[in-house]
Amino acid sequence: MNAAADKRWLYAVALLATYLQSVNLPLPNAALRLIQGSLSMTDDQAGWIFTAYLAASAITLPIAQWLAARFGLKRVYQLALLAFAIGLWLGTLASTPLEFIAARILQGLASGVLAPLSMAIALETLPAERRPAFAPKWTALVLFGIVSGPSIGGVICEYFDWRPMFYLSLPLLAYIFMVVTLLLGEKKADQRPPYDFFGFATFTLGMIGLQMCLDRGERLDWFDSAEIWIETLACVLGLYLFVVHRMTSKAHFISKALLRDRNFMLSTVMFFALGFVLLSTMALTSPMLDEILGYPPDTTGALTIPRGVGLVGAFLLMGRAPAWVDTRAFIAVGIALVVYANWLMLGYSPLMDWTPVAVTGFIQGVGLGILMPALSKAAFSTINPTLRPEASGLFNLMRVYGSTLGVAVVQLFFFNNTQAMHSALVSQLTPYRVALPTSLPALEGLNHLVTHQAAFVAVMGQFKILMLAMLVVSPLVLFLRKPAAAN
Template identity: 70%
Template sequence: MQSANLPLPNAVLRFIQGALSMSDDQAGWVFTSYLAASAITLPIAQWLAGRHGLKVVYQAAIAIFVLGLLLTTLATTPLAFVGARIVQGAASGVLAPLSMGIALETLAPARRGKFGAVLTAIVLLGIASGPSIGGWVGEYYGWRSIFYISLPLSAFIFLVVNRLLQEKKAEKSPPFDFFGFGTFTLGMIGLQMLLDRGERLDWFASPEIWLEALACALGLYLFVVHVLTAKVHFVSKGLLKDRNFVLSTLIFFALGFVLLSTMALTSPMLDELLGFPPIMTGSLTIPRGVGLVGAFILMGRVREGLDHRAFVAAGVALVIYANWRMLGYSPLMDWRSVAVAGALQGAGLGVLMPSLGKVAFSTLDPKLRPEGTGFFNLTRVYGSTLGVAVVQLFFFNSTQAMHLALASHLTAYRAAAHSVTASMSLPALAGLNEMITGQAALIAIIDQFKILMWAMLLVSPLVIFLRKPVPTN
């Protein structure tokens, strides 16, 4: 439920924009606001549970999540809708790690070892199925109804937890590095706001952008100094000393950069530019989900003794190849091109994620694994939120540049263009401008797929420097 609600509005984004008078650059906030809020609350979930009680915190998170769902259905302005998504995301950042903690405590010890892979597959299934669910429901019942889906499920979870889960609270308040967490969060949120708001406010011509840039620089500077000088901090130095963990985390960040950015680009392209109905737009995310979950399940059957570095390399190569195929998208293509590229990318991600996790933790001190797991997953979340922000930013710049380039050919000095445009009415000229804008936007989207391909190409050499995994007990 938590992961499906992230991309749920993807297939009906056009209707949300129309109903709320939301501009194209604000549409990106639908995803980045949810992700950024989730990234803020995710690291403190365990601390909150230890201090106030697991059951209380979990039920509070469900209640806040439901509040966010209701606020999205009541929103009448872009700001109200984004605010509701922030409420949803903040609650989801707590629900994700605590759900895993509750499940691990409930399961028998013999079954806990494989549950991490099962949970990851479920999360991926949610991300992959969210747009198709949203597209189907939005097509027949309107876009607001997509947020009602989770209400009965949330109520059921709340009642089950209230009746069956025993309260658990730490005997003493667990320590937490609030200074390190605060400075890191300040830096990342400053960067997020800088990317999201820069284009709208004409970058450094605006005092707000200067303030956000200073917050980003100050936060990250203080965090780095804190990590290098303090004995106890938000990120253990032991994690940074393990080569496999560091390199795998960088690749995982790039994977997050590609994972949701592709969905944020593909659905608007199909819906707004190519005219696919929402139900079809949502359905075309299914091949990607099938490839992802299918490959992930197959990787679970791989023999433990094999060197997973080869699978990391294969997964990276497959994702790069899938993004290269996306560079061939055109207004004349049918659904098959999108389905094939999506299935290949999904298969690459499904191979890469589990193998990368095994390589990352195979050489890490077992004492550092709980902290490493949290940080490892946090980098994927930040990769996703920054990835969506970056591709949205370059998309608008590329669209404007391509519109200018295409429109420059419609001048009085070109006889064919002049003979047509000279006799056209204003509505016809507006239609011509809309057609040029659509062509420019499609070219710009393809350019963003190129950025995503380069993101994976840049981290691909890191695979060479991974050490052969040596499992630790």
Template identity: 75%
Template structure:
């Protein structure tokens, strides 16, 4: 970054600033899944359809994926302190817009505002925290920062569920307003800066074409089911825009010498393969949450606080395993732990295929805890492998791309499982209803049944179809991890970090 903050490592001021930066990191990550345990309440008050409920996740993620690559350039161009405070103000604006929303589109728009601010807050919070540390402690700080991000993701639904159950869903967003005010005040009092003497260079063409491709693809996946896919002109336009954006980006990368994705990164086999695995990890990390909480809340009828509480075992397994991996001696080959983490995640997803409408909370808690352990092992292990053979001069750019892979994986993962969920629900509903004919004894009396009884029967069939569709989506997550598992065989043995 060309614009550097004037923060002296050590002292009470530096510790307070680091605490504020880490608090912002936790806050922005916790707000991503915060509404997940209260979807039924949000849908009811905003007349939100099932497919629009999926936008609550994807809008935040896609917006973060847009703003994250440009965060460092903004800080270098306009000043870290100024950009950081603007992002905090934008984040609060998104929170307030969310609480004031009266329609589903207004709420999704508020989530987009939150996501744009979150994509800036995340990398700049880490930059501020790093500047408050002595040089000899910065190398090990990344693991702690990632643990806080994960803790926010896994604890958000339990916090949101408890607040929604006792006070309604809108107050869950007010919780971050005083936190944001505190962070803003600490930054205003303790952080000083100097602006860059020369405006930094940035590959706007590469960034713009990649963003065009990503957002058009996201819109295609989110809107396709509602608009009957390619029967709609909008879907055709989004498909062509996505293809054009990605085509121009690939051509730009292959033909240009200057772009925000360094081609030298693609020459390191460990980094490329590990980034693909990390993409798959992101695909599973949030998609599981996007499926499990609605299953418990909407299909099985669990209250929001119970739905949120059932995410705690997964979070404890994930964060606990992540922290233990940080204490692992360097002599252990991390490739073994990459393979072990993938195997544990696959086993946990296989357990999820055994979910039943008659089950209690324990199968969800056990499968979630096991998956959390697998993800907690896989994440630090694959990160270590990715950067162990990478040229140290490429590590800052590599870190940005590596983290973006997880964000992009989560964005597309949630969109894809939501898409197949609605398709499978409709298909299973038709299959179940086709067996309810007057010639079957169980349905013979339906011809004279009152309308209320028929509505109850249809609701029961819809619930059964939706539950089967959820299980089918867990199969997708299982297949994704199985597909990337052979990549472990092609990883080179990690070398000592330089």
């Protein structure tokens, strides 16, 4: 096989690996009810299915390039493929929530390595003149994986079971591993590359402590639990050491030049808010359709398609946007569409059909599809070209942390608000107001109805949080400098 053909094969499997690591993040979304039932998983544990994957990928994402330079790109990539496959296989064998979450953590750790290294491999196969145009295509593929995952998982679950969702990726990973083994040459740095492990470790400790506190606080009754105290102290200590190290050290894994760039920092904050909305909406909508409104998994998954079409379609069309249009206008329009879509979601009703979900999902998808490339352009237009690799890593890391913290926050408020609304509704069920049933089955049915009503009201409250998250960052558009023309 000649060199050109080898590059084509490597390019194809790199894109396939990119798609697989992104599609497996939301794959269980439309099948939460089945997964919870088979594993005896509580509602609060269901949120860990997403946060475990995201938080784990955020740990390995910043060090993926260093690992490749230190130990060899091919070796690290092969180990990541193997770890990802083992994580998927262990997920199918899980019989308890803890086993399943552990499998998702392993998948996330491998995903954080696969994503940037797949991009690096694909770029190596392209001629230099085609590389600048590759990043938008790669991002579109990642987005396509995220938005198509629930529909694929829903169809498989409806006709088979939830475990075959993960089996589907295993032969594809074996194929990628074989092609990489045969065609990819080893490549690593001649000297051990430097890396600020202390800064990275303290930042990670702070963020993971915060994540664990949010995920576990409700179940353990917050500060009545020693575990929550430990996780809170870990968060505070980690972030404190990170800030001190950042202010006193000369070398840091986040360059001071990046922090001084106004466009980059403001765009990164807005990108964090975008991540907060991107997956949190999906984490709320699918359970609402599946568990509260009783839609089957395939329908639940299918109703994510309009959002995906709007997101990926708008993202690709933004690549053809006229260069003379001010990027700040696109950012403002994107934020406005996302806010409007979340405002429409506040009008959801238990009596509605699928149409409002499809329409609002499409509008929000278009807003997010406009916002992502516009923020990227604003962020990188004023960055020194030598800092772009570092800036790109931090920029995408903030989106990942925005997603994982967003899912944790909406899950937290969802359960709190459901309990509060349930208590409020039950307080109105007195013999003086309504004729209460006396049989146990009838009382159970009434409690089931009240619980569903409380849960639906709580979901509406979380859509309001997502709307407010975008509203809070919207004034930052006014402080952006007009991006320079692309180099």
